[in-house]
Amino acid sequence: EAGVAQSPRYKIIxxxxxxxxxxxxxxxxxxxxxxxxxxxxxxxLLIQFQNNGVVDDSQLPKDRxxxxxxxxxxSTLKIQxxxxxxxxxxxxxxxxxxxxxxxxxxxxxxxxxTVL
Amino acid sequence: AQKITQTQPGxxxxxxxxxxxxxxxxxxxxxxxxFWYKQPSSGEMIFLIYQGSYDEQNATEGRYSLNFQKAxxxxxxxxxxxxxxxxxxxxxxxxxxxxxxxxxxxxxTVKP
Numbered sequence: 449e450a451g452v453a454q455s456p457r458y459k460i461i462x463x464x465x466x467x468x469x470x471x472x473x474x475x476x477x478x479x480x481x482x483x484x485x486x487x488x489x490x491x492x493l494l495i496q497f498q499n500n501g502v503v504d505d506s507q508l509p510k511d512r513x514x515x516x517x518x519x520x521x522x523s524t525l526k527i528q529x530x531x532x533x534x535x536x537x538x539x540x541x542x543x544x545x546x547x548x549x550x551x552x553x554x555x556x557x558x559x560x561x562t563v564l
Numbered sequence: 565a566q567k568i569t570q571t572q573p574g575x576x577x578x579x580x581x582x583x584x585x586x587x588x589x590x591x592x593x594x595x596x597x598x599f600w601y602k603q604p605s606s607g608e609m610i611f612l613i614y615q616g617s618y619d620e621q622n623a624t625e626g627r628y629s630l631n632f633q634k635a636x637x638x639x640x641x642x643x644x645x646x647x648x649x650x651x652x653x654x655x656x657x658x659x660x661x662x663x664x665x666x667x668x669x670x671x672x673t674v675k676p
Contacts, residue, residue, distance in 0.1 A: 481664070490568075490655050490666030491609070504663065537607060552599070553664065555609035 450474065452556035454540050460562045466528035469559045473521070473542030479503075481553060482515055482525050483539040491539055497523065498545075527561075535563045568658055570667035577646045578675050584631070585641040585670045587656030593617075596660045598639040600630065603653040603669070612654075615639055646674045
């Protein structure tokens with residue numbers, strides 16, 4: 449079974465530029481999550497989707513970050529414009545169904561963003 | 565708000581010995597789930613073990629076991645027979661409702 453796919457793996461941009469990350473969850477997983485992991489910290493949840501609907505985006509800086517999951521499968525996370533403090537690893541995770549059972553989240557390899 | 569505390573920034577263990585990584589949590593909910601993830605230097609988060617708040621027995625998965633003490637709100641990870649490949653960051657996490665919160669992590673180094 450294929451795992452969570454993310455691209456690109458690495459991205460370097462200058463501040464005020466825009467950037468987009470892509471995630472394809474495990475097949476059949478209804479729930480998709482985006483996390484931000486700053487160096488030396490644990491992941492922080494930015495947004496979670498159940499199918500194509502947003503369940504929680506309370507920690508997403510909406511003035512510059514946006515995310516969508518239009519067809520309920522893959523998702524994109526965008527930052528526009530980027531700031532120096534956005535330098536982090538962006539992790540995508542998916543789980544079978546937020547509303548059921550243990551709902552273990554499985555993570556992709558992450559995208560390491562460096563903002564200069 | 566829920567809170568996860570991992571008080572050990574770094575731990576060392578000799579190969580083949582057991583090690584315990586501490587995790588305490590704070591929640592007012594009765595229903596919650598506790599997770600441990602491993603993050604090697606490659607960056608991917610690898611699921612290790614899960615404990616539900618209503619589970620009466622401690623969870624075990626191969627060399628991993630979770631020492632769940634509900635009254636003390638602790639969920640320590642025990643790794644038996646450490647291997648060099650166990651060197652990584654380890655994160656404790658809690659799901660309460662729809663949210664998921666991670667601790668700051670513990671860096672484990674296994675010495676040969």
